[in-house]
Amino acid sequence: MHAPLIIDIDENLGNIQKQRRLKTAFSRNWRRIPRIVRFLLIIIGIFSTCSAALLYLRRVKTDGHDEIFNVNIICINNAITAVHLNASFYQTTTTCQNMMYSILQYKLFSRPSNERQRAVVNAFRHAWDAYKRYAFGSDMLDPVNAKPTKEWFGLQLTLVDSLDTMLIMGLNEEFTAVRNQFSTFSADVDRFLAAFKVSTNIHNQQQCKKYAGLCPMFINVDTGKFVKEGRITLGARTDSYYEYLLKQWLQTGKTINWLKDDFLKSMSGVTKLLLRRSKSRKLAFVGELLQNSSFSPKMDHLVCFLPGLLALAVHHGLNQMLLETAKSVATTCYEFYTANPLGLGPEIAYFNVNDLSSKSDIEIKQADSHSLLRPEAIESWFYLYRITKDPIYQDWGWQVFQAIEKHAKQVNGYCSVQSVLVEEPKCIEKMESFFLAETLKYLYLLFDDDNSTLTLDEYVFNTEGHPLPIYQY
Numbered sequence: 029m030h031a032p033l034i035i036d037i038d039e040n041l042g043n044i045q046k047q048r049r050l051k052t053a054f055s056r057n058w059r060r061i062p063r064i065v066r067f068l069l070i071i072i073g074i075f076s077t078c079s080a081a082l083l084y085l086r087r088v089k090t091d092g093h094d095e096i097f098n099v100n101i102i103c104i105n106n107a108i109t110a111v112h113l114n115a116s117f118y119q120t121t122t123t124c125q126n127m128m129y130s131i132l133q134y135k136l137f138s139r140p141s142n143e144r145q146r147a148v149v150n151a152f153r154h155a156w157d158a159y160k161r162y163a164f165g166s167d168m169l170d171p172v173n174a175k176p177t178k179e180w181f182g183l184q185l186t187l188v189d190s191l192d193t194m195l196i197m198g199l200n201e202e203f204t205a206v207r208n209q210f211s212t213f214s215a216d217v218d219r220f221l222a223a224f225k226v227s228t229n230i231h232n233q234q235q236c237k238k239y240a241g242l243c244p245m246f247i248n249v250d251t252g253k254f255v256k257e258g259r260i261t262l263g264a265r266t267d268s269y270y271e272y273l274l275k276q277w278l279q280t281g282k283t284i285n286w287l288k289d290d291f292l293k294s295m296s297g298v299t300k301l302l303l304r305r306s307k308s309r310k311l312a313f314v315g316e317l318l319q320n321s322s323f324s325p326k327m328d329h330l331v332c333f334l335p336g337l338l339a340l341a342v343h344h345g346l347n348q349m350l351l352e353t354a355k356s357v358a359t360t361c362y363e364f365y366t367a368n369p370l371g372l373g374p375e376i377a378y379f380n381v382n383d384l385s386s387k388s389d390i391e392i393k394q395a396d397s398h399s400l401l402r403p404e405a406i407e408s409w410f411y412l413y414r415i416t417k418d419p420i421y422q423d424w425g426w427q428v429f430q431a432i433e434k435h436a437k438q439v440n441g442y443c444s445v446q447s448v449l450v451e452e453p454k455c456i457e458k459m460e461s462f463f464l465a466e467t468l469k470y471l472y473l474l475f476d477d478d479n480s481t482l483t484l485d486e487y488v489f490n491t492e493g494h495p496l497p498i499y500q501y
Contacts, residue, residue, distance in 0.1 A: 137481060139198040144426055144475040149197050151433065151442075152468045155459060156194075156202065158441035159186050170457045171441035177458050189465035192494055196481065197472055239317070240297030241290060243269060260317035262298065263328030268491045270294055271333065274341055279488045281499045288346070295338070295350065303353065306379045306389035311363060312356035313379050325379040329402050332361035332373075333491075336408035339415045343484055351415075358412055361405040362424050363390055368448040371431035372399040397447040398456065401436055403466035403493060410474040414484060425474045432467075466493035 140146045163169040166176035167185040187206060194203040236243035236254065244258025245266050262270060273291035277284055302314045304325065314331050316324045335358035338350040364373045367390040376396035380389050406428060409421035435453055436442045442463060443455035470493065473481060487495040 137196050137198050140472070142475060142477060144422075144429075145472055147433075148429065148468055148472045148475065149199070151429075151437075152193060152197060152464060152472075153199070153202075154437070155441045155464055155468070156190060158438075159190075159459070159464075160206075162440060168461055169441050169459045171438040171443045171459045172455050172457045174440045185461040186459075186464060189461040189492070193464055193469045193472075196469060196495075236294070240300055241293035241295075242297040242301065242317075243294075257319050257321075259319060260301070261328070262302065262314055262331045262334060263316070264330055267330050267333060271337055271491050274337060275488050275490070278340075278344060279496060279498055282344070291341070292346065295341075295347075298334075299353065303357075304379070304381060307381055307383065309389045311360045311379065311389050312353070313360050314357060315379070325381045326376060327360075327379065328376050329361075329364060329373050330404055332357075332364070332402075332404035332408055334408070335361065336404075336411035339408070339411040340484065343411075343415050354408070354412060355416075358405075358408050358421075361408060364405065365424075365428055365431070368392060368397075369451050370399070370435050370445065370448045370453060371427060372435060372445055372448045373402060373405055373428070374399055374448050375402075392449060394447065394449065397449045399436075399445040399448050400456075400460055401432060401442065401444060401463050401467055403462060403470050406467060406470045406474060407489075407493070410470045411484075413474055414479050417479075422474055425471055429471055462492065469493055 140149050158171060158174070159169045162174045163176035163186070165184055165187065167180045167183060168177045169175075169186065170177045191203060191207065194200075239260050242260050243266065244254045244256070245261060246255040246258050247253065248255055270291070273287050273294065277287035277291065280287075282288070298314060301317060303312060304315055304323070305312055306325075313325070313327045314334060316326055318324055335354040338354035338357075342348055342351045342354070361373075364377055365371050367377070367388070368374065374392045374397050376393070378391045378393065380391065406425050409425050412418065413421040432442065436445055436455075438455065441459045444458055444460060446454045446456055482489075482495050486498055488498055489495050
């Protein structure tokens with residue numbers, strides 16, 4: 029896929045070398061000026077800078093969107109330049125963090141405005157305090173044994189994932205206390221940028237023609253092509269592809285039309301090949317095509333991101349018929365929760381498409397009955413509430429939140445649940461980072477009655493629930 033910002037590093041390097049020559053010439057000329065004149069010029073410069081800063085901060089207080097976008101551009105340019113010159117990336121990222129925070133602290137988010145939002149903030153604080161006390165700097169917390177989990181990537185996942193949730197919830201003191209804890213970025217992000225720059229094929233566009241715009245799950249690492257006859261799914265390991273077709277089109281100011289076209293084509297393929305209804309209650313669900321092109325009525329909880337994606341597309345002027353599909357599948361995602369005694373979402377469900385005599389349209393198998401407190405259903409209800417104003421989506425979210433409080437809350441944080449099929453569940457010894465980054469964030473935003481926080485015309489959420497400003501071209 030095309031990167032939203034393309035920078036010619038060689039041109040950037042040339043500009044830097046020119047700047048160095050100019051700086052040397054300026055230094056020589058500066059020393060020739062009498063000392064008293066230099067002193068007066070410095071005083072004037074300080075006064076002008078302070079005046080400009082005051083005017084800037086006043087403007088940021090009323091509207092910080094353009095400034096945040098400009099800081100993003102500055103930081104990306106500085107980061108890539110630092111990579112190319114082998115400069116201090118730590119200094120670059122620290123500067124960016126401070127610049128962004130100086131803007132965000134003046135663009136304060138509202139405090140929770142109702143009881144439901146306050147309850148979600150309290151849940152976040154409970155989870156964060158446990159992580160900070162027993163696992164700070166580690167990827168995740170083991171809430172059962174009050175210790176860090178075995179490291180996954182060693183990237184401080186919960187710490188990094190939680191930062192924007194703090195800001196959105198108005199937890200500025202918590203954010204301030206941890207915002208400088210970014211050793212990961214100085215060590216690793218520069219490598220990611222360089223890897224992206226030198227790679228030539230891995231992020232290039234490919235066509236998925238055989239299955240109406242739907243792509244197989246796997247790519248051949250030798251050829252860089254999709255594996256023929258691979259599984260077709262909107263679940264694990266492929267969902268973000270379809271999500272970013274739309275969202276990158278939106279973030280880049282709706283300027284890259286092939287992204288929109290491929291998104292609409294793929295959604296047509298979903299309707300044609302994957303969207304089915306259960307026999308008895310006619311529940312709309314999105315299944316999978318297996319390697320032999322046979323249909324499987326299996327739906328991951330991850331697929332529950334789709335209704336929100338479709339609703340977002342409609343909000344931005346695309347096919348209005350997608351909204352009815354979004355509502356239908358979102359209702360089925362709610363059934364994921366009501367089809368078990370705990371009211372929590374299982375990882376996978378199967379749908380009855382053949383047997384009319386079956387008592388249930390949804391089957392949850394024991395091996396798939398664990399609940400990681402995933403965000404996808406809540407995410408979609410958030411989008412649908414924003415677009416339809418139907419309070420049913422808030423009510424569904426509140427039911428799920430109450431089930432989380434009842435069955436997943438521990439003395440030290442929240443745990444994933446081993447099975448939703450039993451009335452007295454056991455804990456999985458892990459609190460996923462996305463529980464703070466997405467599940468609680470989307471619940472908080474879902475309960476925002478006036479829909480004023482992070483409007484969908486100004487921000488787009490990435491697949492991990494982090495809001496990014498939409499570029500204004």
